[in-house]
Amino acid sequence: MSKIYEIDPDADTLVVVRPLADAFAPWPAHDHNGASPTSASPAVPTADVRIKVSSKHLSLASPRFRDILAQKAAASASSQTSSPTRNGYKTPPASPGKTTPNNINSNSLWRKEVAPPSPPHSNYGGSSYSQTEEADGRIHIVLEGLDADAVTTVLNIVHGRGGKDRVPKTVSLEALARIAVVVDKLKLQDAVEIYADRWVDAVGHPSASNSRRELTLWIYIAYVFQRDAIFREATKIAATQLTGPLPTLANLPLRAKIAHDIDAQRQEAVSKALDVVEGAVDTLLANSEDNNADALLLGTLLRTLHKHKAVWPRPAAPYAGVSIAGIASAAHDVQTKTWQTAFRLGDSTRYNNTNNTLKLTPQLDSLKASVAGLTLKSELGYNLY
Structure with a gap:
């Protein structure tokens, strides 16, 4: 009934x-x-x-x-x-x-x-x-x-019925996303602006610890309620953490252009990261015959990167299954494990010299930090999405 x-x-x-x-x-x-x-x-x-x-x-x-x-x-x-x-x-x-x-x-x-x-x-x-x-x-x-609950909440706001039994003071990320869909499809941003600002601030901010789905909800919410700082942060995290384009989710009308532009940033970052990795491999290959530390680092690096689908054959665009965060994390793990092995073998000094020369992890960390994310408006103030 x-x-x-x-x-x-x-x-x-x-x-x-x-x-x-x-x-x-x-x-x-x-x-x-x-x-x-x-x-x-x-x-x-x-x-x-x-x-x-x-x-x-x-x-x-x-x-x-x-x-x-x-x-x-x-x-x-x-x-x-x-x-x-x-x-x-x-x-x-x-x-x-x-x-x-x-x-x-x-x-x-x-x-x-x-x-x-x-x-x-x-x-x-x-x-x-x-x-x-x-x-x-x-x-x-x-x-x-x-x-239905989201529609009821929004229509209470439209009619000025803002009592706590009708319009909640705080909502979960899930509930906020459902409300955002109603606001988006019925063009009610002005009517709910005051409540939306309060809800968004209470939920918090996106982070790398969010699940992929939660990150997608954050991107959509920030878009609907025009929260540029949150939109930029959420899309930056997505471009660095994701290993492919955002999927289409039922009943969540995320604009296709947003998903496309996030993936474009992801692919650009992955391509540059692979260039850095290949440069490090070439350097280690040139020195590995005369340097046990370099040979140890080269072997460990190749095994780890191969496991993460990041080396030969070099993955081609759109780099399915690869992220800049994954490549940077793999490089960190490789250098930590190799240093521990070199230390046990009494060759840590030579390893440290190679590590300082390559600057592999600093380069990848810098590249990961350089991913800008998306912005809602152009420099002239026009909406981009």
Whole structure:
């Protein structure tokens, strides 16, 4: 049975939220970036949620809702041109010479500029919706592809119902991502800005310890709520840690250009790291015949890099399975293990001289730190995504 949630007791509109067809943003089980233990999402609800709301509040807050309601008005006007009344309100007579191209009275209570009636179902910004006028006298707007709890929270904010029982003071990263999808698809950034700033600050910041899925949620949240510093940090971590492009996650409409640009930075960093590694190998090959420490370092380096798919044959773009963080970490491990072995053999001085000459790990660390991440706006202030 559908759950009914009343936001406006005098509601003229009923928003019906269909249950998600798929789990929210599940991480692929066999993705090239590796599955995460935290990739599972909560169970999908099985019933509609019906929310009583005001069309005036929806129109003022959301251009998406405004267009949906305008299309409904156009469809109703088109079907009732011979009727003197509309939902109990008398339509003013048309003024001569002041009709729209669709023959809709320009002095009507409805919008002057209206689009032609749309099909009963259409896709709007990635979310399916439809609108019908039911026996209860309300306009019904059906939303799909959105989380019902997130929709309810956002519509409470839109209607000024900000009590703690209606709008939480803090939310989890998961809940914030679900809210971000609603805000993004219905263009409600201005309406929820104050709450969004509070929620984002309370959740914290992205870090390298986040799972791949959590990092993806952070990128999307920062994009939707225009938090440039967080967006830059999250995309920087992704470009250094990921071993392939971000996958498409169900019910999370991350822009394809964002995923593409992150992977472009990843590939550029990996290519430069491989150049550094090959330079170190060439140097060690030239010295290994006369230097046991160099031979030891060369052997250990080649075995470790081969294990991480980072040497012969040199991986080709798009470097699937390889990350700059993985290469840098492997080099750190190689030099630590080799130094310990050289110390036991009494050859640590010669090893240290080679290590200082190569500067392998400092070069890779510097390269990893140089990955910039993405920014939301250009230098001239234009939105890039």
